[in-house]
Amino acid sequence: MIQNDKRICDGVGLWLENCTGRDWDGLPGLFLDRDGVILEETGYLGRVEDVRLVDGAVRLIGWANRQGIPVIVITNQSGIGRGYYDWQAFAAVQDELDRQLQRDGAQVDFVVACAYHEDGKPPFAIDNHPWRKPNPGMILAVRDQCRLDLSRSVLVGDKWSDLESAARVGMARGLLVKTGHGAQQANIPFSFEPGSMRIDIAESLEEALAIFKQETSSASG
Numbered sequence: 001m002i003q004n005d006k007r008i009c010d011g012v013g014l015w016l017e018n019c020t021g022r023d024w025d026g027l028p029g030l031f032l033d034r035d036g037v038i039l040e041e042t043g044y045l046g047r048v049e050d051v052r053l054v055d056g057a058v059r060l061i062g063w064a065n066r067q068g069i070p071v072i073v074i075t076n077q078s079g080i081g082r083g084y085y086d087w088q089a090f091a092a093v094q095d096e097l098d099r100q101l102q103r104d105g106a107q108v109d110f111v112v113a114c115a116y117h118e119d120g121k122p123p124f125a126i127d128n129h130p131w132r133k134p135n136p137g138m139i140l141a142v143r144d145q146c147r148l149d150l151s152r153s154v155l156v157g158d159k160w161s162d163l164e165s166a167a168r169v170g171m172a173r174g175l176l177v178k179t180g181h182g183a184q185q186a187n188i189p190f191s192f193e194p195g196s197m198r199i200d201i202a203e204s205l206e207e208a209l210a211i212f213k214q215e216t217s218s219a220s221g
């Protein structure tokens with residue numbers, strides 16, 4: 001029974017999964033939104049047959065793997081809260097995502113998800129849950145498990161609300177990528193306080209990777 005799955009860390013609406021179990025103490029993380037960033041946006045993705053990687057996802061994740069940068073998938077899943085699909089379907093989608101990544105030598109290190117939403121059905125009907133982006137609870141939960149250095153971490157999202165969650169914890173870097181909802185989002189200004197986080201818009205995951213490569217080499221060289 002999926003409800004007894006210990007990855008559902010509160011037994012209801014929060015998913016926290018350490019896929020590779022590596023020691024991440026003090027490392028920066030690469031936080032990636034899932035739908036519209038790693039996977040094509042299909043609207044409430046709950047079916048394995050709809051799992052399609054966005055161009056560049058394998059290269060971006062594979063690059064982070066080779067750099068020793070942990071890759072964290074961070075995803076609001078109100079589709080579960082709304083009753084469109086369940087954790088079992090979510091797990092099946094994640095398995096297919098893993099399969100497609102690993103076929104090309106890339107892998108995700110951590111997955112964190114929140115099913116709560118104000119329009120959810122009981123027991124998922126919680127307004128403004130601290131884990132739901134733009135709140136930073138998912139990021140903080142991963143940090144607490146792995147002792148990542150958030151001040152050197154980066155997040156890639158296709159919505160400003162993704163980047164807001166990163167800004168709230170003082171991440172170094174946020175990129176809005178124009179995949180998924182990103183092309184639309186890029187037309188409207190963001191309305192949160194970026195603090196010390198540097199924010200840019202990337203046309204694609206390839207461009208995001210080029211930016212990270214350049215910044216990594218200038219930081220180390």
Ligand SMILES: [Mg+2]
Pocket residue numbers: 033034035036037157158159180181
């Ligand atoms: Mg998204």
